[in-house]
Amino acid sequence: MRRLSSALFLLGLGLLIAAIFKxxxxxxxxxxxxxxxxxxxxxxxxxxxxxxSVVLGYRGFDTLLELTILFTAATAGGLVLGKRAPxxxxxxxxxFILQAGADLLFPLLVVVGVYIILHGHLTxxxxxxxxxxxxxxxFIPMLARPGxxxxxxxxxxxxxxxxxxxIFIGLLAMFDGEAFLTPLMDKGxxxxxxxxxxxxxxxxxxxxxVGSELAGLLAHLSESEAVD
Amino acid sequence: MLDTGxxxxxxxxxxxxxGIAGIxxxxxxxxxxxxxxxxxxxxxxxxxxxxxxxxxxxxxxVAGRVPEFMADPVPQALVLTAIxxxxxxxxxxxxxxxxxxxxxxxxxxxEVRQRMEQEIADQAGIDMPASSHAPAAVQxxxxxxxx
Numbered sequence: 001m002r003r004l005s006s007a008l009f010l011l012g013l014g015l016l017i018a019a020i021f022k023x024x025x026x027x028x029x030x031x032x033x034x035x036x037x038x039x040x041x042x043x044x045x046x047x048x049x050x051x052x053s054v055v056l057g058y059r060g061f062d063t064l065l066e067l068t069i070l071f072t073a074a075t076a077g078g079l080v081l082g083k084r085a086p087x088x089x090x091x092x093x094x095x096f097i098l099q100a101g102a103d104l105l106f107p108l109l110v111v112v113g114v115y116i117i118l119h120g121h122l123t124x125x126x127x128x129x130x131x132x133x134x135x136x137x138x139f140i141p142m143l144a145r146p147g148x149x150x151x152x153x154x155x156x157x158x159x160x161x162x163x164x165x166x167i168f169i170g171l172l173a174m175f176d177g178e179a180f181l182t183p184l185m186d187k188g189x190x191x192x193x194x195x196x197x198x199x200x201x202x203x204x205x206x207x208x209x210v211g212s213e214l215a216g217l218l219a220h221l222s223e224s225e226a227v228d
Numbered sequence: 229m230l231d232t233g234x235x236x237x238x239x240x241x242x243x244x245x246x247g248i249a250g251i252x253x254x255x256x257x258x259x260x261x262x263x264x265x266x267x268x269x270x271x272x273x274x275x276x277x278x279x280x281x282x283x284x285x286x287x288x289x290v291a292g293r294v295p296e297f298m299a300d301p302v303p304q305a306l307v308l309t310a311i312x313x314x315x316x317x318x319x320x321x322x323x324x325x326x327x328x329x330x331x332x333x334x335x336x337x338x339e340v341r342q343r344m345e346q347e348i349a350d351q352a353g354i355d356m357p358a359s360s361h362a363p364a365a366v367q368x369x370x371x372x373x374x375x
Contacts, residue, residue: 054304069316129308221326
């Protein structure tokens with residue numbers, strides 16, 4: 001009975017959304033804000049990747065708030081899972097294949113992650129994507145060797161420092177009499193690695209913060225005591 | 229040939245519907261969480277499609293060449309952060325599910341709800357609340373459970 005009413009509800013909802021879709025004009029709407037940004041971003045921000053210009057330049061404050069949401073989720077996750085009992089049993093270390101694979105993958109993933117973070121203003125990528133790759137680089141060894149856990153103090157120190165750096169760079173702009181998080185420094189040559197002013201630094205802070213936050217969260221999840 | 233836009237919109241629409249179906253139809257907590265993840269993917273796709281134009285290239289200048297017709301970077305930036313937040317939400321939801329599993333030994337929503345009601349009734353020292361229209365066998369079983 002409950003399933004039937006749920007299925008009916010779904011059918012009604014589907015028809016409703018379909019009706020709304022039908023009345024909308026898709027693929028023909030002129031992206032006014034986007035066109036303005038596409039024509040002005042290279043001059044104003046100096047990043048070859050306009051998505052980065054939007055994320056860190058035009059709406060950097062939103063990005064800061066989104067980092068706050070991620071931080072809240074990670075903190076809440078740690079709070080919910082609680083501290084591990086000191087004498088709780090740990091999983092045994094994984095087999096040879098996973099251990100050797102983790103050793104091989106770790107440097108590769110770190111290099112790829114840092115590359116993606118540092119080229120965020122030139123190519124698709126950036127702090128969020130590279131940060132997730134960094135997190136996985138530190139999580140795979142944890143899967144291979146559950147007996148040697150990650151240091152949560154180090155992770156939260158990196159996370160706090162990265163967050164503080166982001167806010168500090170934003171505040172520096174205010175000392176210059178600009179708005180909070182206005183891109184600073186010389187814009188440089190469009191498309192060069194050292195260009196777009198302070199955006200690569202901001203993305204580095206974002207990448208470290210996202211990476212350490214996700215690594216800490218995954219470590220919390222994998223370290224929580226198993227139930228029989 | 230199929231219209232690309234139509235395919236993409238049906239995909240977004242389908243993902244949203246499958247996600248909602250997972251949330252309302254399944255009783256297993258992990259499946260509900262995966263439903264939320266699918267719903268999120270559909271919403272992200274829809275957000276990207278809001279300013280989608282046929283033949284637009286990525287809004288990136290490669291080697292000094294400015295593409296003639298670039299996609300709108302605003303929804304792309306929004307979705308970029310939304311995906312990461314989605315991961316955070318997924319992890320938080322899974323850790324809550326882990327606590328439920330630890331407390332009740334099951335992830336089935338019906339069973340968990342039953343156990344929670346039972347606990348509340350036991351703490352308050354009252355009978356389990358039951359509908360007066362429930363069959364006699366169900367009521368007897370519930371009373372037996374609380375006794």
